Amino acid sequence: MDDVDQVFDYNAPAQDTHKLLRSFLSPPLDSNLQKSVHEFLGPDATPTPIQSLALEHLLTPRDKGYRQVLLASETGSGKSLAYLLPVLQHLKRTELAEPRHPRAGLVSPRALVLAPTHELARQLAYFAKQLVHHAKLRVQTASRPNVSSLDNRRRVSASKMSDAFEEAVEGEFEVRPGASGPRFDVDVLVGTPSRLLEMSRGHGWRLAGDKEVERERGRPWRVGRPEMDLHDVEWVVIDEADVLLNRDFVDDTRALLADAATARGYVVPAEGVLDYPFHMLLTSATIPLTQTAAFAARHPRLKRLVSPGVHRLPKTLKVEFAQYGSGSKMQDVERRLRELWEDDALAGRPPSRVVVFTNARTAAHALGAFLEEKKIPVVTVAGWGDNDRAHGSNKHLAGFIGAAPSPTQDEGDATTPRVLVSTAVLARGLDFTPDVSTVFLYDAPRTAADFLHRAGRTARGGREGRVVVFERGEGRGTGNAAVVRQSIAALANRRQVVRR
Numbered sequence: 001m002d003d004v005d006q007v008f009d010y011n012a013p014a015q016d017t018h019k020l021l022r023s024f025l026s027p028p029l030d031s032n033l034q035k036s037v038h039e040f041l042g043p044d045a046t047p048t049p050i051q052s053l054a055l056e057h058l059l060t061p062r063d064k065g066y067r068q069v070l071l072a073s074e075t076g077s078g079k080s081l082a083y084l085l086p087v088l089q090h091l092k093r094t095e096l097a098e099p100r101h102p103r104a105g106l107v108s109p110r111a112l113v114l115a116p117t118h119e120l121a122r123q124l125a126y127f128a129k130q131l132v133h134h135a136k137l138r139v140q141t142a143s144r145p146n147v148s149s150l151d152n153r154r155r156v157s158a159s160k161m162s163d164a165f166e167e168a169v170e171g172e173f174e175v176r177p178g179a180s181g182p183r184f185d186v187d188v189l190v191g192t193p194s195r196l197l198e199m200s201r202g203h204g205w206r207l208a209g210d211k212e213v214e215r216e217r218g219r220p221w222r223v224g225r226p227e228m229d230l231h232d233v234e235w236v237v238i239d240e241a242d243v244l245l246n247r248d249f250v251d252d253t254r255a256l257l258a259d260a261a262t263a264r265g266y267v268v269p270a271e272g273v274l275d276y277p278f279h280m281l282l283t284s285a286t287i288p289l290t291q292t293a294a295f296a297a298r299h300p301r302l303k304r305l306v307s308p309g310v311h312r313l314p315k316t317l318k319v320e321f322a323q324y325g326s327g328s329k330m331q332d333v334e335r336r337l338r339e340l341w342e343d344d345a346l347a348g349r350p351p352s353r354v355v356v357f358t359n360a361r362t363a364a365h366a367l368g369a370f371l372e373e374k375k376i377p378v379v380t381v382a383g384w385g386d387n388d389r390a391h392g393s394n395k396h397l398a399g400f401i402g403a404a405p406s407p408t409q410d411e412g413d414a415t416t417p418r419v420l421v422s423t424a425v426l427a428r429g430l431d432f433t434p435d436v437s438t439v440f441l442y443d444a445p446r447t448a449a450d451f452l453h454r455a456g457r458t459a460r461g462g463r464e465g466r467v468v469v470f471e472r473g474e475g476r477g478t479g480n481a482a483v484v485r486q487s488i489a490a491l492a493n494r495r496q497v498v499r500r
């Protein structure tokens with residue numbers, strides 16, 4: 001695991017949040033949004049520090065023009081609400097004022113929310129839908145990965161479209177504009193950069209001109225019709241920005257931003273300052289030093305709203321270490337699970353749910369199979385196609401994440417999975433239910449960011465949680481275990497600079 005001082009920007013000054021008002025009523029939030037917030041979080045909910053900062057700076061902006069803002073705070077501190085409230089309020093207030101640019105048959109969103117996985121996109125869309133219940137905005141997900149967008153040739157009537165919007169409770173509805181139908185207004189469209197790019201450029205755009213593909217098919221590749229018009233985009237939110245701007249995602253993310261900017265008449269410079277013609281919000285639980293340099297070059301106006309807890313573990317999270325010896329590590333996991341459930345039974349609690357992270361996909365599958373053999377029902381999600389991952393809904397995560405439909409089995413049923421085994425694929429952004437009070441790190445985390453994000457799937461929203469780090473207790477590998485402990489201790493001790 002890396003040296004935290006070398007990877008995180010501890011000098012990005014955090015704001016002193018003590019002076020900010022701690023209420024969802026002030027600064028003024030529209031009453032319909034207030035109502036939804038209180039329905040969702042309870043009548044006594046107060047904003048978390050990052051939410052106070054966002055309400056203060058984004059709800060009543062002091063500067064004119066398009067803003068570029070980074071919201072950075074620890075995992076589980078409510079960043080989704082922090083950015084959704086200002087975006088939704090702005091969209092509501094301007095829904096009649098802003099001239100739209102209708103183009104028949106295309107989805108025409110006013111805000112894009114980008115997330116690294118389909119699961120997170122669906123969960124965010126579900127959450128946003130709860131928030132606009134009274135404000136009546138239209139939120140949609142574009143994340144369904146298994147449906148070919150060429151299906152869109154099927155024409156959809158206007159009434160079917162609006163029915164489909166109503167039915168899209170879980171965010172499972174695929175946006176399917178008709179080829180010649182009316183324009184397909186969406187206020188907020190949530191999706192992965194790759195799916196959104198496909199909507200902007202047409203299905204299969206990446207394969208255009210690929211000689212090998214053409215040779216295999218025996219004919220030129222035909223790119224599908226674009227499904228989305230980006231003229232009306234006023235907001236782009238990049239959730240988990242440290243991931244979406246890292247080397248795996250940055251090309252797609254930047255390409256989508258460029259498409260939106262171009263659609264709005266801006267010539268995107270290859271180098272130098274990027275003044276996108278829309279508001280850009282970035283969120284992250286970590287500020288990598290590598291990105292600080294990139295922001296300075298391309299987004300010098302970027303305003304950082306940083307909570308003092310950024311780069312830290314949630315205060316309510318306990319860290320434990322479990323040593324394994326020369327025997328089977330999988331048996332150790334099984335033993336720990338059974339001990340946990342025995343403790344739950346003794347305390348009269350329902351058996352806890354546990355998320356186990358491995359580093360490699362093969363290890364996740366092996367552990368999942370081992371536990372199943374031991375009659376412990378498991379959901380394994382380590383890659384494409386696992387457990388219906390591709391089927392366009394979060395049903396495979398039922399019981400583990402809030403926005404998934406409730407499990408159909410009886411909660412006390414011994415066949416209900418209480419263990420989710422996954423890899424990096426579910427380590428980011430997902431808001432696991434309070435039932436997930438324990439996270440196991442089966443493999444030593446490779447980086448400090450991996451550790452923070454995996455551990456941070458529990459102890460969310462101020463709730464208690466526990467992360468158990470499996471480490472080698474003897475023989476080869478103990479040196480690495482010592483390094484991991486040092487890095488975790490450094491994370492606990494290191495403080496963000498605070499601007500007073």
Ligand SMILES: Nc1ncnc2c1ncn2[C@@H]1O[C@H](COP(=O)(O)OP(=O)(O)OP(=O)(O)O)[C@@H](O)[C@H]1O
Nearest residue numbers: 046047048075076077078079080081285429431461
């Ligand atoms: N003001 C609040 N009071 C109590 N609970 C809250 C509040 N705001 C959000 N929550 C709850 O806290 C949990 C975490 O919120 P959210 O998923 O937005 O965190 P996050 O900061 O985006 O985390 P991550 O960095 O892991 O993506 C959710 O269950 C949410 O409902």
